[in-house]
Amino acid sequence: MSALADAPAHLVTAAFLDKLRSIVGDGNVLAQAEELLVYECDGYVVEKQTPDAVVFPTTTEQVSQIVKLCNAHHIPFVPRGAGTSLAGGCLPIGGGVMLALTRMKQILEVSVRDRYAVVQPGLVNVHLTQRLKGTGYHYAPDPSSQGACTVGGNFATNSGGPHTLKYGVTVNHVLGAEVVLPDGSVVELGGPVEDSPGYDLTGLFVGSEGTLGICTKLYVRLTRDPAAYRTMLGVFETVDDATQAISSIIGAGIVPAALELMDQGIVQALEQAFHFGFPLDAGAVLLIEVDGLEVAVDDEAERITTLCLANMAREVRRAKTAQERQLLWKCRKQAFGAIGRLSPSYCTQDGVVPRTRLPEILRFITDCGLRHNIRIVNVFHAGDGNIHPILLFDERDKEQVERVLKASDEILEKCIDLGGSVTGEHGIGVEKISFMNKLFTPEDLAVMQSIHDCFNPDGQCSPGKMLPTSAGCGNEYVPRKNPGRKASL
Amino acid sequence: MTNAFTPATQTELARFVAENAQGAKRPLTPVGGRTALHFGYAGKDGAQVVDLHGLSKVIDYPARDMTVTVEAGLRIDELQTLLRTERQRLPIDIAQSARATIGGAIATNTSGPRRFGHGTFRDYVIGISAVDAHGKLFKGGGRVVKNVAGYDLCKLLTGSRGSLGIISQVTLKLRPVAETSAFLWCPFEIFAEVENALGRLLQSDARPVALEVLAGSAAHLIANEARAGLPSASPVLCVGVEGTPQEVEWQLDRLRKEITPYGVQDLIRVEGESAEHLWTALTEFQTSADDPLTFQANLLPSRCMEFADAAVKLGVSVQVHAGNGIVIGQLPEEAATVEQALAALSSLRQFARQAKGNLQVLHCDPEWKSRMPMCGDPEPAWPLMRQLKQSLDPHGLLNPGRFIDA
Numbered sequence: 098m099s100a101l102a103d104a105p106a107h108l109v110t111a112a113f114l115d116k117l118r119s120i121v122g123d124g125n126v127l128a129q130a131e132e133l134l135v136y137e138c139d140g141y142v143v144e145k146q147t148p149d150a151v152v153f154p155t156t157t158e159q160v161s162q163i164v165k166l167c168n169a170h171h172i173p174f175v176p177r178g179a180g181t182s183l184a185g186g187c188l189p190i191g192g193g194v195m196l197a198l199t200r201m202k203q204i205l206e207v208s209v210r211d212r213y214a215v216v217q218p219g220l221v222n223v224h225l226t227q228r229l230k231g232t233g234y235h236y237a238p239d240p241s242s243q244g245a246c247t248v249g250g251n252f253a254t255n256s257g258g259p260h261t262l263k264y265g266v267t268v269n270h271v272l273g274a275e276v277v278l279p280d281g282s283v284v285e286l287g288g289p290v291e292d293s294p295g296y297d298l299t300g301l302f303v304g305s306e307g308t309l310g311i312c313t314k315l316y317v318r319l320t321r322d323p324a325a326y327r328t329m330l331g332v333f334e335t336v337d338d339a340t341q342a343i344s345s346i347i348g349a350g351i352v353p354a355a356l357e358l359m360d361q362g363i364v365q366a367l368e369q370a371f372h373f374g375f376p377l378d379a380g381a382v383l384l385i386e387v388d389g390l391e392v393a394v395d396d397e398a399e400r401i402t403t404l405c406l407a408n409m410a411r412e413v414r415r416a417k418t419a420q421e422r423q424l425l426w427k428c429r430k431q432a433f434g435a436i437g438r439l440s441p442s443y444c445t446q447d448g449v450v451p452r453t454r455l456p457e458i459l460r461f462i463t464d465c466g467l468r469h470n471i472r473i474v475n476v477f478h479a480g481d482g483n484i485h486p487i488l489l490f491d492e493r494d495k496e497q498v499e500r501v502l503k504a505s506d507e508i509l510e511k512c513i514d515l516g517g518s519v520t521g522e523h524g525i526g527v528e529k530i531s532f533m534n535k536l537f538t539p540e541d542l543a544v545m546q547s548i549h550d551c552f553n554p555d556g557q558c559s560p561g562k563m564l565p566t567s568a569g570c571g572n573e574y575v576p577r578k579n580p581g582r583k584a585s586l
Numbered sequence: 587m588t589n590a591f592t593p594a595t596q597t598e599l600a601r602f603v604a605e606n607a608q609g610a611k612r613p614l615t616p617v618g619g620r621t622a623l624h625f626g627y628a629g630k631d632g633a634q635v636v637d638l639h640g641l642s643k644v645i646d647y648p649a650r651d652m653t654v655t656v657e658a659g660l661r662i663d664e665l666q667t668l669l670r671t672e673r674q675r676l677p678i679d680i681a682q683s684a685r686a687t688i689g690g691a692i693a694t695n696t697s698g699p700r701r702f703g704h705g706t707f708r709d710y711v712i713g714i715s716a717v718d719a720h721g722k723l724f725k726g727g728g729r730v731v732k733n734v735a736g737y738d739l740c741k742l743l744t745g746s747r748g749s750l751g752i753i754s755q756v757t758l759k760l761r762p763v764a765e766t767s768a769f770l771w772c773p774f775e776i777f778a779e780v781e782n783a784l785g786r787l788l789q790s791d792a793r794p795v796a797l798e799v800l801a802g803s804a805a806h807l808i809a810n811e812a813r814a815g816l817p818s819a820s821p822v823l824c825v826g827v828e829g830t831p832q833e834v835e836w837q838l839d840r841l842r843k844e845i846t847p848y849g850v851q852d853l854i855r856v857e858g859e860s861a862e863h864l865w866t867a868l869t870e871f872q873t874s875a876d877d878p879l880t881f882q883a884n885l886l887p888s889r890c891m892e893f894a895d896a897a898v899k900l901g902v903s904v905q906v907h908a909g910n911g912i913v914i915g916q917l918p919e920e921a922a923t924v925e926q927a928l929a930a931l932s933s934l935r936q937f938a939r940q941a942k943g944n945l946q947v948l949h950c951d952p953e954w955k956s957r958m959p960m961c962g963d964p965e966p967a968w969p970l971m972r973q974l975k976q977s978l979d980p981h982g983l984l985n986p987g988r989f990i991d992a
Contacts (some may be wrong), residue, residue, distance in 0.1 A: 150921075210888045213910070233789050255734045268738065269709050278970075281702075285966045290943040291706075292661035292695070292884040296750070296961030296971045297621060297992060300708055300741025304734050324791060350673055350762035390793065392836040393829065449730040451651040481732040482651075521732035529735075536735050540722040544978065545737045551977040556641050563736065 108172055109149035109193070117194070118153050120162045125153040125200070136177065137197055140242075141185040141528050148175070148195035148537050155200050157275060157283055157313040164280035164311070164558075173557045176248030176311045178219060181242040183447070184526025186254060186268075186306045196311060198249050204228055205314070212319045213272055213289045218249020218312050234319040237264040240522070241430040255304030257522035259355040259429065262480040263388070264320060266522065268303040275314035276302060279558035289316050301548070306524050307559035309552040323388030326354065327398040328416040328425060331383035331405040332376050336463070336475070339381035342408035343479045345391035346385075346401055347452050353401065356423050356480030357384040357429055362439065363476045363487075367428045369383065370435040375428075379411065383479065384429055432476040433487075440489035446505055448512035449521040452482040461511050462486045467502040475577050478572040483521035484512070510535070525563045533565045590617070590635035596657070596715065596723060596754045599641065603752065604721025606634070606983065613986045616748040618659060618690025621682045621873070624949045625694060626747060626988035627960050629828030633985075638689055641754060644668060646729070653712065655729060656758040658689025674760045677704035679869040689753040695745030698869040699826060702759065702909035703795025711740040712732065713757030719979035729757045731991075748985045750978050764828035769796075769856040769864055770841050771809075773819035777801075779849035780823050781891040784846055784908055787825065792837035796826030797909035798868055801894050804903040804916070807874070811867030814860035819851060823908075824868070826861075871905045872948065877916035879927050879950040879958075883934065887911040894936055900930050911943065924954040931959075939963065961989055 107129075119127050127133060133147040149172075154160045167174045173193035180187060189195050201217040204225065208214070208231045216225060222243040223238045239258035240246055240515075246256070252274065257266045273287025287299040300308055333339040339358055346356065359367070360381045368375045375382065383405070387397045402413040416422040436443050450458045459475070462484070466473035477485040486508055491496045509519045509532060519532040521523075533542065545564055549556075593599035606612055613633040617623065638659035641977055649672035656665060669675050679698025681689045692714075697706045713727035716739075726739025740912035743753055759957040774780045780799055787797060800808055807816035816822075823845070827837040842853050856864050872880060885893060890911055894904045901918035915934070921927045927950065938945040946962035947955075965971075971990045976982075982991060 111831055208886075210788065210789070210886075211886045255738070258734060261732070265705075265709055266734075268733065269705065269739065284970060288942055290884045290886055290941075292882070292912060293965055293970060294944055294946055295710060295965050296746055296974065297741045297744060298967055298970065298974075300744070303741075304738050321788075321793065324793065344650060347652060350652075352652075352762065362740055390791075390829070390833055390836065393833045396830070396832075449732050451648060451653070451730055453648060453650045478732070483732045516728075517730045518728050518733040518735050520735050521730070522734055524734055525736070533736065536728070538724070540718075540724045541726065541736070543722070544718060544724045544739065545726075547977050548737055548742075548974065551974050 108170055113170055113172070114150060117163065117167055119152060120126055120153050120166065121154055121159050125155070127151040136180070136189070136197070139180040139185060139187045140183040140525060141188070144185055144188055144527060145353070146189055146192065149192045151195045151197050153197050153200045155310050157277065160277045160311055162314050163194065163196060164277055164279065168281060171375070172289065172558070173560050175559045176253070176307050178247035178253070179221070179245050181246040182250060182254055183445070184520070184528040185524040186524050186526040186562060188527050190527070199247065201313065201433065208289070208397045209234055209319065211289060214317050214319060215289070216248055216315050216317065218247060218252065218315065220245050222248055222251060229319065229538050231283065233322055235322055236317060237270050237320040238267045241433070248315055249312050252315055253305070253307050254524040255522070257478065257481070257483065259357055259478060262356055263481050264350050268300055270318045270320070271299060271303050271315060272318055273299050273316035274302060274312050276310040276312050278310045279553040279555070283313070286318065302523035304524070306526060306563050308549055310558065323354065325391040325394045326386055326388035328422040328513050329385045329398060329401065330414045330425065331538070332379045332383045332387060332411045333383070333413070334409060334411060335380040336459050337456055338409040339383055339414060340408060340459050340479070342405045343455055344453050345404045347410055347480065349400070349404060351397060351400060353385050353480060354388040355384070355386040358475065358477055358479040359384065359429070359432065360475040362472070362474030363432055363435070366435040366438045367432060369438055371424065371428050372419045373424055373428055376551050388413050399508065400448070429476070436487060436489070440472070442492040442500055443487050444505060445485050445487045446508055447520045447523040448484050448509050448517060450482045450484065450515045451516040452480070454515045454517070455479060457483060458484060458511060458515060462508055465504050469501055469504040471497070471504050478521070481521065482517065484509045527561060530563065530565050537538060590637040592637040592640045594640045596641060596717070599636070599752065599754055600717045600721050600723045602636070603717050603719070607720050609862055609983070611981055611983060614752070614983055615985055616752040616809050618687030619661065619682065619685035621686045622690060622694045622696070625960070627863055628952065628955050628992040629988040630986050636752060638687060638752070645755065649674060651732065652760045653729060653757055654760060654968045655713065655755065656688060657755050658753045659676065659687050662686045662688060662691060669760060670763065673763050675763045676710060676758055677761045678707060678710065679865070681870050681873045686758060692756060693745050693746060693748050693753055694830070699796035699798050699865070699907060701907060702797050703793070703828070707744045708741055710759050711756055712759050714740045714743050714753060715755040716743055717752045717754055719981065719983045723754065731759050747989045749975060749989045750984065751992070754985070765830045766834055767826060767828040767865070768834050768838055768861050770825045770838060770845065771816050771854040771856050772825070772845055773817055773851040774821050774823060774849060775851065775929070776849070777821055777891040777895040781820050783845050783848040783850065784891070786848065790841065790844055792827060792840045794825045794837070794841070795828050796824070796868070797907070798824040798826070799891070799894060799906040799908045800824060800899070800904070802898045802903040804871060804905050807903065808864070808867045808871060808905070811870070812864040812866065814856050814859060816854060816856070817852065820898070826865070853980065868905070874916070877903070878919065878921050879917040880948045881931065881945055882948050883913040883915065883938040883943060883945040885911050885913070885938045885941035889941035892969040893934070893941065896937060897934055902930070924951070924957055927954065928957065934965070935959065961992060
């Protein structure tokens, strides 16, 4: 394990556990070592720490009571959804109590007329869209892990997904929230109506990675289903040509619904897994979807095809049936699952560059892999400039691990150099905390720290996350020891 | 107000604020185009005006990334003219664009009819720099369209009305311009039928970008401004679409079929130059200041027609962004005293509250302000907001007494 093992001796006593049980009932508290093992990490498997107890509240009132109880005993606490996050956002630093919100999964209200839904945080993302089927509306944020991840987790990390290129990330679809603040008080931010007076605290809370409080209810915006769409696969000889094509498409003022790149390494793994009929000799493929009015989508698809061909695409195929489209998206969304075929361990990064710099960062990634003798494959949200290079290695080989860490850091630093960011959708969590002072000045961080301290003065709520200065329980931050990310679905 | 301080650079702005924080500790009132100075309460006397119009540089416009970084004092018309050279735009309707600045528009979170199709500033501001009450220049977000590093200070500062920091620079996400746009202007006899039509439009085959309802003398005023010879019966449902000529044509045709069954009196196409005038008139309505008082109510969209009906009976001119549940209302001239104005507002305020919303006064006689809901009824999170204001601006130097801390 890690430096976390040095955390101060926990204060979770048998009497404390009894108090937890009296709040949520015997069946909703886990405290046995073997039961807690499941909760030692999220999708970021590098650092592990088991909480002292996991509680499953079913009401806001219970969340509030648990938080108050923890405060009274100076015990740190951290919320958790499905644990699919990729940056250690729900790592229980300093142990303490983990509030698993997965039993708060009700859809409380759906109003198509007023285009909103009220849901509990533990609801699985895709369940909302399934429930909305037939209404003409859907919930737009669609992270690749949407079959498992929760809307509360999406709220905490401001999750993206392929279709956020056109429709925006989670924050663009959250109207309000009920939150339990770190002192245990309950407050409503925003609500089902737009333009609530005052500061946009909802917007501030989204993406705050659990450091400002615990979301117990969400008001989300429903989005009209596209009238029509066309899904295409552009086949390119090289990654360079594919990234140039992306630049041309965006540069021409076309905003597709989604624009995803998969390179040869990924395509080969996907083909083995799903037998879609991907061209195995292509350097890269682009998965492109346009949506809009039936009367317009063919024109837009045609313009994109022309731009792809002008950038040396070998061919541009169209998904002819709904089934074919579905299979294409299944391949894309389960790409990470197919990587097991390539390597025993892998580590993915979440950098962002301006879209015009994609060719440059991709060349850099290739060079970087060669320099460090690490195989790197790519599958990412190209239209947003959000890269996900996947570094393949064997974690049993410590020397390889070192090289992977070095290569990862170089890639992220290059993203910063090119005017980008180190995270587009996974979050800072504990993983990228050391990059915060490369992205932000001490003045920027001081303002963020003031905000943190205003809500979470003792730092007991999600300690050690996001801010390099957010000391909690003596942990400045978790040093990165080794990669080994298994990632999401 | 005394002489304004007009910095030429962001560093100069920061230095001035820092000196004030260490020295005189005068309240500071940041201004852009001075188009929204009437917002909020009167604030403290002796405020020092900080005029941002000198900060108007375009820092970076990588058009092929569809983002732009500009200083906060850049005027909206200048910004849009620049973007048009690349066939791009910021698709937010901002009134008085020849005066308003991008920083001011963000600080007041202004919007207009296109918000139904394109959203508001919280969907477009991806990076922001500001000077805090201590005179420190800080930033949030960045210059890329997707970024979740750190707290989202863009959201916090949007709509903060200069009370948390003086916005000095912003990075915006952009959209392509629409080739063309048009409206269907649909006079109705009763609000209930408009509501039925709106319900139908939520399932439309078209994708309108604006769903406006005009009632009381608003229909007349806006019809006049649009100079298209439109009948100014009331209420009017006005549906805006954008796209290629082919998309616009197809949508107008669909909308006509969809709206026709709902007791509409007429369906008039507004196109070309008239459509441009109509967009402008719909955008500027909220700023016409001849009336004694302008308010904005936000409520559930499904309750807007009932609200508008009640408002019209009180003599109020009403513009509804019906897809979003936003109502702009102007009291009639007869509401000449503060008591009369309050009386007219009280039932509407209550209605908005019941429809899960709120009502705030945008503009009124300065003498009336202390008795008016200039910032709406306090939301449950108000104490938390005050705490946040206090922690970022402990000496209350930024627009004190005008917004959260009034």
